[in-house]
Amino acid sequence: MAKANYTYVSEFLLLGLSQDPELQPLLFGLFLSMYLIAVLGNLLIILAVSSDSHLHTPMYFFLSNLSFVDICFVSTTIPKMLMNIQAQSKGISYAECLTQVYFLNTFVGMDDFLLAVMAYDRFVAICYPLKYTVIMNLRFCGILVLLCWIIMSWVSLIHILLMKHLAFSTITEIPHFFCELAQVLKAANSDILISTVVLYVTTALLGIPPVTGIFFSYSQIISSLLKMSSATSRYKAFSTCGSHLCVVSLFYGTAFGVYLSSAVTHSSQASMIASVLYTVVTPMLNPFIYSLRNKDVKGALGRLLSRAASCV
Secondary structure, eight states, rough: OHHHHHHHEEEEOOSOOOOOGGGGGHHHHHHHHHHHHHHHHHHHHHHHHHHGGGGSSHHHHHHHHHHHHHHHHHHHHHHHHHHHHHTTOEEHHHHHHHHHHHHHHHHHHHHHHHHHHHHHHHHHHHHGGGGHHHHTHHHHHHHHHHHHHHHHHHHHHHHHHHHTTTTOSSSSSEEEHHHHOOHHHHHSSSSSSHHHHHHHHHHHHHHHHHHHHHHHHHHHHHHHHHHHHOHHHHHHHTTHHHHHHHHHHHHHHHHHHHHHHIIIIHHHHHHHHHHHHHIIHHHHHHHHHHHSOOHHHHHHHHHHHHHHHHHO
C-alpha cells in the first residue's frame, strides 16, 4: 500500500504561515514587497561591482556571488508562495517540492561557504597584506567559488536521491510555506532513518568547518590588529570587516533561531516565523548592510544610478 501511495503521489499541501483568509492579502503584499526589495537590492550590488573597476577585487567578487545566491535563494520559495496565495491554493507538485528542497539546500550551503571564504579573504588582506594579491588571485578565487558550487550541488543531489525512495500519503500536508527538507522527511510514511542521519552528518560536515574558519580568521585578524601601533591603522583595517561581521551575525543568528525554535518549542508556527528571517529577511538586508556601511559600494551605487539617470 505504501509503495502505491509513493508511486502515485502528485502533490503536497503547503499550509503556509496562516490559514486565515483575511490575512492572505496582507501576507501577499508583505512578501511581494520583501521579495522585490531583496531582488532589486542584490541586483544593484551585482551591477555596481561589475560596472566599477574600483570594485574588481576579491572581496567584491565574493560579495557579488553572495548577492547572486541571495537572489536565487528568495526566488526559490517566495514566487510559489505568492502564486498559491493569489490562486487560493496550497498545492505544490511532487517534482516542484523536490526541486525546492534541492535548490534551498544548495543556496543555504553556498551562503555558508561564501561567508567563510569572505572571512578568509579579510584574514589574508589584514594579516598578509604584502602577499594578498598573490594569494587571492582571480584564478584562486574562481576555483574557491566553483568548489563551493560543486560540493553543494552534489550534497543536495544526495538528499534528493534519498527522498525519492520515501513513501508519502496521497494527501501530505507540510506545515510550512515552502518544502523544507526536515519538514518533508517528517511527513514521510516510510523509514527516514538513513535520510535523517545523512541530513545531520552533512549539516555537521558542511556547517562546522565554515563556522570554525570564520572564528579562526577573525581571531587572527584581531591578533594582528592588536599588534598595530596606530589606532587609525587598526580602525581602517577592521572597518573593512564591519559589513561582513554584520551579515555573518544576521545569517547565523537567524539560522540558530530556526534550529532553537524547532528543537525547544516543537512549534511549527514558531519555526516558520524563524524561517522567514533567514530565507527572506537576511537576503533582503544584506545589500543594505554592505551599501550603508561601505563607502566604496555606496560610491559605486551612486555612480551607477547617476549613469542610469543620465540615460533616461
